[in-house]
Amino acid sequence: DAKTTQPPSMECAEGRAANLPCNHSTISGNEYVYWYRQIHSQGPQYIIHGLKNNETNEMASLIITEDRKSSTLILPHATLRDTAVYYCIVRGGYGQNFVFGPGTRLSVLP
């Protein structure tokens, strides 16, 4: 079973920041938080991952709370092409697999 909880759907206006929350209250010390997204009929695309510090790359920012029980993925300026299902996944060591939950369906509106 997935170790994360996400809202099933969200909407965001084009050009605005999209903030996608994820709860992972049972996360353990060696588990990382990963974010992927899946655009319709394509394979999942890696976005970002982190352990406890906030992370930023060219696609997004990841904010992890101090207790690590939740995180937020931020798309700073959402575009229509960001419409996708976003998956928040918690995973520990290399031997563990990614378990996909239902994710959040983000709709970016014009």
Place this chain on the structure above:
Amino acid sequence: GAVVSQHPSWVICKSGTSVKIECRSLDFQATTMFWYRQFPKQSLMLMATSNEGSKATYEQGVEKDKFLINHASLTLSTLTVTSAHPEDSSFYICSARAGERREQFFGPGTRLTVL
């Protein structure tokens, strides 16, 4: 990010035939490859994990004799759906990971339709 390709991107076959799907890591050596299946409006479900040169490890409920996985090199894994039936119609996605990296990169998927 690293690139993973799949071939074919879609395939239609008759019931009872076998279909082979290839997964390649194009710019890195994939020590571990994963095969997922995704039915419409559902999330990805892991089918099996394979390490180069070893037998694949299948998830509970996945028939190893029906879904044959070969990971013969560090850049290629194949999934063969044997004696396919309409209920095997699905979106099959492979994923690859290099031993020293935490990210797992996914292929574009293969849509299988069994008539």
